[in-house]
Amino acid sequence: MSTHDFIRRRFPLGLLGVLLSSCTTTTVDEFRQAETGIESHEAIVILGRRQGSTYETREEFVNCVGERVSRGSGAIRVIPEKEFVDSLFPWFEPRTAPLRTSDLQALMEEPLVASKIEEYGVRYIVWVDGQTETTNRSGSISCAVGPGGGGCFGFGSWEDDSNFDARVWDVSSFANVGTISTDATGQSYLPAVVVPIPLIARVEANACSSLATQLQQFVNGD
């Protein structure tokens, strides 16, 4: 069997195998501390925690959760993070944001803060905290360009682990009503035979989707 035949016959099988294994495992946990529910005129705001020195919760992830929570049959009105934080500047900045529900209670004594939160109709503040880490990178890919053309050959793989918590604060009672945690892991592959073919595990997207679905049900009290 020539090299060309070998690649033509065996490569699709190998690719299929890799595709099958390039999937994500997601676990969602819910810890409820109080009854929840939301009226049609009320809204929630989802904010990213950014106090840590080692990582910051990505704005894109927070927006992704917000977008999904505001869709579907149990859709909830979500105030965009940037709009809320800018409107309540400087009370929800990384250095000044309330860390405990008692801090929120103290903050609500500021008339301007209380009136803006009431104006938005915010019933719950959801604090999302977490990150996606990439580990176990292995393999190598070499690329070359010559007068007759170019190409790459090799194989690379890595593992992504997304770990996010969502703490739900009830603005009407200044209480933490529950926490939802999601952990998603997946292996990504990058085989290259002339052209690199990225087989990316959608780890963070799955974490976002799972967290949003659970959060929507939690806030609706389902």
Add this chain to the structure above:
Amino acid sequence: MFAVTGNRNDVSARSLRALLLVGALGLLSACGASSLVVEGSYPTPAVRKIPLSLGLYLHEDLRNFLYIEYTETGAEEYRVSSGQTHVQLFSNLLPAMFERVQVLASVEDAAAAGVDAVFAPSIEEFQLALPQKTRLDSYEVWVKYNMRLLGPDGAYIADWVLTSYGKTPMEGLLSVEGGINEATVSALRDLASNFTLSFGAVPEVRDWLATKQAVVGNQ
């Protein structure tokens, strides 16, 4: 012989010199520092206004503030101008904190302007951390400010130091200039939030505010 062909040779020589000059300029510009004027927008603080009038004096050192980042060999690498964005920040921030704000051309104009005090900030230190040097995955900016509050007669009321920090992750298609811009804007936003919430807590400022408000209360 030389004189007969002189015109054509002169033209060729001039063209060659012009080409060499353009090439040299091109090479120099490729090796030169990259200039960046920081641009951003800052939200208006949602705080209660202090019922006093404030003069804002921004010295030209602050209005034209330029930070130069050097390479390891001492060559200029990035020239970061943040003076105008500081002007924009203070012009947006202070009117939300005080009943009346008047921009002053000099501290001596304060008495004629009838302001209760003059605020004169200055930048003492500016630090930039680039991912290619720190091996971290974010652009970081630290700024150290000296904040001064003076009476209308130029007398000292308070003098304190504030630091601000901003960072932005090194992501996707973000250029180095874009990363520096975002980290600087983030540091200025941090300054605005810190300044707004800590202003009344500076001991000398707190005492001055108490005196002024007592005077206003007695009137």
